[in-house]
Amino acid sequence: MPPRAEPWSFEGRVMVVTGAAQGVGEATARLMAARGAAGLALLDRNRAGIEALAEELGRAGTPCEPIPVELERVEECFAAIDRAAARFGTLSGLVNAAALTDRGTIDNTTVELFDRLIAVDARAPFFLIQRILPHLRRAGGGTIVNLLSLTIWSGPAYLAAYVAAKGALAAITRNVAAAVIKDRVRVNGLNLGWTVTPAERRVQTEVHGRPPDWPEIEGARQPMGRLLTPEDAARAICFLASDESALMTGAIVDFDQRVVGVTPPSLRFEPDPSGSSGQSRSLS
Numbered sequence: 001m002p003p004r005a006e007p008w009s010f011e012g013r014v015m016v017v018t019g020a021a022q023g024v025g026e027a028t029a030r031l032m033a034a035r036g037a038a039g040l041a042l043l044d045r046n047r048a049g050i051e052a053l054a055e056e057l058g059r060a061g062t063p064c065e066p067i068p069v070e071l072e073r074v075e076e077c078f079a080a081i082d083r084a085a086a087r088f089g090t091l092s093g094l095v096n097a098a099a100l101t102d103r104g105t106i107d108n109t110t111v112e113l114f115d116r117l118i119a120v121d122a123r124a125p126f127f128l129i130q131r132i133l134p135h136l137r138r139a140g141g142g143t144i145v146n147l148l149s150l151t152i153w154s155g156p157a158y159l160a161a162y163v164a165a166k167g168a169l170a171a172i173t174r175n176v177a178a179a180v181i182k183d184r185v186r187v188n189g190l191n192l193g194w195t196v197t198p199a200e201r202r203v204q205t206e207v208h209g210r211p212p213d214w215p216e217i218e219g220a221r222q223p224m225g226r227l228l229t230p231e232d233a234a235r236a237i238c239f240l241a242s243d244e245s246a247l248m249t250g251a252i253v254d255f256d257q258r259v260v261g262v263t264p265p266s267l268r269f270e271p272d273p274s275g276s277s278g279q280s281r282s283l284s
């Protein structure tokens with residue numbers, strides 16, 4: 001792929017975005033359109049959502065192909081990439097943003113739930129990558145971004161199968177990145193932190209019983225005073241998917257307001273700053 005004059009630009013690039021009906025996928029498609037994408041294939045099982053977005057972005061000048069797909073079915077993943085290629089001819093990259101986040105601990109996760117999460121969150125991205133690679137090679141290169149989660153470093157107990165699937169996708173990211181370097185295809189992953197998306201709003205109120213204004217309440221408790229937005233995530237994804245990240249590949253980027261491994265303040269013993277106690281001790 002020829003480099004862009006402006007590294008952030010998507011001019012001349014046709015991108016495939018999964019989970020494009022809402023949240024991070026939608027925000028990413030919008031930003032790519034605003035940055036001049038030559039075409040967008042919008043994949044999601046929410047047909048109405050991607051058709052409405054395709055219509056809106058199309059009217060503003062970005063050709064879009066809404067492609068309804070059930071990512072749990074591998075044959076539908078293949079057909080979706082084939083349809084995107086048939087519509088645009090050339091494909092330049094893929095963002096795997098769609099995912100399921102259904103809850104379950106190590107004690108109560110059923111085989112059915114485990115299999116569904118692995119199928120949607122790890123197997124679908126794997127086979128979408130497999131199917132798009134010949135197109136990227138033909139184009140002289142391309143970029144793939146996999147949406148991961150900060151929870152891959154451990155995560156809450158109730159996300160056991162989700163973390164297993166995202167951990168698998170992190171491993172896939174690095175394995176495939178190494179395999180396709182010579183094809184000038186870059187593959188990177190984003191370990192997203194807590195982000196206020198439509199799905200997260202629903203889960204936090206309906207499953208966890210939080211009040212409707214939980215984003216403000218929880219945001220105020222965060223180190224930097226707010227939670228991430230889909231637009232924050234979209235900018236990081238576009239960085240990884242564009243020439244802005246230049247030769248970066250195989251990177252798993254933590255994108256949150258915390259440093260993994262640091263002892264939380266509640267567990268820390270802070271020494272007396274005056275030094276008078278003479279008993280400085282740290283658990284970190």
Ligand SMILES: NC(=O)c1ccc[n+]([C@@H]2O[C@H](COP(=O)([O-])OP(=O)(O)OC[C@H]3O[C@@H](n4cnc5c(N)ncnc54)[C@H](O)[C@@H]3O)[C@@H](O)[C@H]2O)c1
Pocket residue numbers: 018019020021022023024025043044045046069070071072096097098099100101120147148149150191192193194195196197198199200
């Ligand atoms: N929101 C967060 O706090 C957070 C944190 C860490 C990581 N992430 C990751 O970021 C990505 C985007 O998250 P989000 O909150 O915007 O998600 P979301 O649930 O709002 O959107 C996901 C989209 O994927 C689609 N989708 C889900 N399962 C599908 C399937 N089987 N077939 C086809 N489409 C399907 C949904 O219809 C939806 O439009 C996900 O990969 C998620 O795991 C989110």
